[in-house]
Amino acid sequence: MLLPWEYSVRNLSRRPVRTGLTLMALSIVILLVFVVVGFIRGLERSLRVTGDPDVVLISSINSEANLESSAIPARTPTLIAASIDGTQSRYGVICASPEMYLGTRVTVSDREPAPGLIRAVTTAAPLVRRSVRIEEGHWPDRGEVLVGRLASAKLGMTDEAVAIGQTLTFEGQTWKISGRFTADGAAYESEIWCNLEDFQSATKRQDLSLVALLLKPSASPGEVSLFCKERMDLELRAVRETDFYAELQQHYRPVRLLAWTVVVMVAGAGIFAGLNMMYGAVAGRIREIATLQAIGYRRRAILFSLIQEGVLLSATSSLISGVIALALLNGVAVRFTMGAFTLRIDGPAILIGCGTGLLLGVFGALPPALKALRSSVAVSLKAV
Amino acid sequence: MKYQHLCVLGLSLLLTSGCSDAPQDNGVANKTGAIAPGTGTQYLTSSEPAAVMEVADARKSAKADEAIAIVGRIGGSEEPFVDGVAAFTVVDLKIAHCSADEGCPTPWDYCCTQDQVKDNIAIVKLVDAEGKPVTDDARKLLGVKELSVVVAEGTARRDESGNLTVAATKIFVRPVK
Known part of the structure; x- marks a missing residue:
């Protein structure tokens, strides 16, 4: 009992x-x-969630999983567009996003500088990074930046400190926040996006860190890898974005x-x-x-x-x-x-x-x- | 001072024994493991073509769209095979790679002679009757692996930077001696 x-x-x-x-x-x-x-x-x-199976990242062969250390020639997107048939295009624009990616000290107003992640992009970026949505504000013009939903956390600041209209200073230049974006929880949400040409001029660099390609559903990433092998002089490496982040998971x-x-x-x-x-x-x-x-x-x-x-x-x-x-x-x-x-x-x-x-x-x-x-x-x- | 002499001696030994000078026709991989026969019989040929060029010579003299046959050893980087496409890089047979007894885990990357690889490498991509790249794994299709010696017969493709690609229709795999 x-x-x-x-x-x-x-x-x-x-x-x-x-x-x-x-x-x-x-x-x-x-x-x-x-x-x-x-x-x-x-x-x-x-x-x-950051990886898109249709996206292939082309970076320097020596960079491995560290995109910050990657440097590839600025003419790479043009060469790719001319050589790879499998790249998607929308409204006549080829879905190839040339990008610079850099970790640098970012100063918000009069606060102490904090480490931030900068991705310098062109208007092709949203065509390839399909999860990105502008929640407030507008796409950055010259001298402006778009901040991710978690950029404030990355900088160790409050959301108010990186509100629209506030200014950030990095790479010796002051940038005005033009908008805020989300990306369904992807890693980009902690980044600050700015105009590629502006950033190249601020950093005095002409190269790129990577090119992100959106492939047609019928295309194979092998086609891009083949291009990278054929153009040995460019020392490129192609990896499917999902594989890149799976590799990071291993790290x-x-x-x-x-x-x-x-x-x-x-x-x-x-x-x-x-x-x-x-x-x-x-x-x-x-x-x-x-x-x-x-x-x-x-x-x-x-x-x-x-x-x-x-x-x-x-x-x-x-x-x-x-x-x-x-x-x-x-x-x-x-x-x-x-x-x-x-x-x-x-x-x-x-x-x-x-x-x-x-x-x-x-x-x-x-x-x-x-x-x-x-x-x-x-x-x-x-x-x- | 004594330690300095020892260090110099050690370094000298390391440099002299790092890479084998004599080119070897048989790769390490060939010696150690049996390769399964390839499934792509339509791309394999049982007889070696008569006029075969070395990779270095082909890079110097081959013209775009010229029919050629080149011989080379599969390698040149840690991953000489291209995922998703039947393609791989081949290195001139005169270039030495680490020998089996050196314990190098990836002798096909030519780690000790990387500076010579740049001018002695070509890419072989297998194409079908329509000239499109074959989307199978070359290892399964041809029964090859890193350091296999192959003769690729096809059409030369050149670009403005001097890179050589052979769009191959037939492959002859040299047997292991």
Whole structure:
């Protein structure tokens, strides 16, 4: 025969301070798990959604995954347009976006300079970067810039500091913010876009970092790779954009591994905290447990009831943490080396967070309950 | 002073043993692993063409749209094969690559003789009857891999920078000696 459900519930309310403190400790542990899992999910999503399978990036053969160090001749887009049939064109414009990409110090108003990411583009960029949408303002004219939704996070500033009409200073030139764009969570959202010619003149460079090509659905990226191999003198490398970001994900593999290790460690710490709490709770109830055994409840039933208490507490903590994570953490911008991304509390994150919480309840309650039940009833009844 | 002498000696040994001077007809890959026969029998020929040019000579003398046959060793970079297209780069046989006993994981990239590769390299792309590039993996199609020695028969394509591309219709794979 099992103990009534109400017995576990009432037990929790009999010691409100201890229950409240345990609830708080468990909630903090589960919230930490949500933060770390949200970080991993956000980073993964940012890299995953940035790649467009129809886009091929052409950069310098020596640059590998670092586009900032890439330098290719300025005539590359013209050569590509003349040589590759598979490039899409819209309204007579070939979808080839010549770009310069640079990490540089950006000063906002009178604040301290902060590291920012600049992408200098032409009007061909939105034809290739199809996820980009201008939310406010207009496409930048000469001396103007368009800021991504997460550019403020990358610069470590508030959204107001990079509002339309404000000015930024980088590469010795002052730029006025003309608009703000989003890109469905892609990595560009942490960038500042400006006019290519303006930026080339500011940096005194004539080369490009990359050319992004939008291919026709029937075309193969192999055609572009073949062009790069044929034009050995240009020292070009072509890679499908999705493969480029998959490669970047591999670069960030140690970070993800570290983050998962943190999840395991935080959960481990939570289990120990839970164990400590449950040992305390059970130690004060040895006579009660012995009495239950004396009146006929089996050890299995008492064990089940104690686990019920633990799970009830941890489930409540999971709910509290889940609500806090969804309300306060989801979508929070995080600055990172490659730009910025948002914490993502999605389905898998909820599952992992709440699953960890429930496991804490079960494994936290099990050892102290087993210990208490191992003592003989006669000895336990005399316990003070 | 003693350490300086040792360092100089060590560096000298490293430089003299870094690359083999004698060109080798058989690649490391050929010696170590068996290559599956190619599936593209229509592109493979069993007899070597009579008038075959070395890559370096072809780069100097081949004219655009001229019918030629060049011989070279597949390599020149870490990834000599082009993904998604039956094409690869070949290097002149006179250029040395790291030998098998040097333990270089990618001897086909000619890491020790990269400065010589620039003027001794050509790209071979397999084309169909209509002259369009074949979109299969050359490794499967021709049964070749890095450091295989091939003779490509086809039409020369030149650009203003002197790059040589052979639009090949037939490939002869030299057997491993």
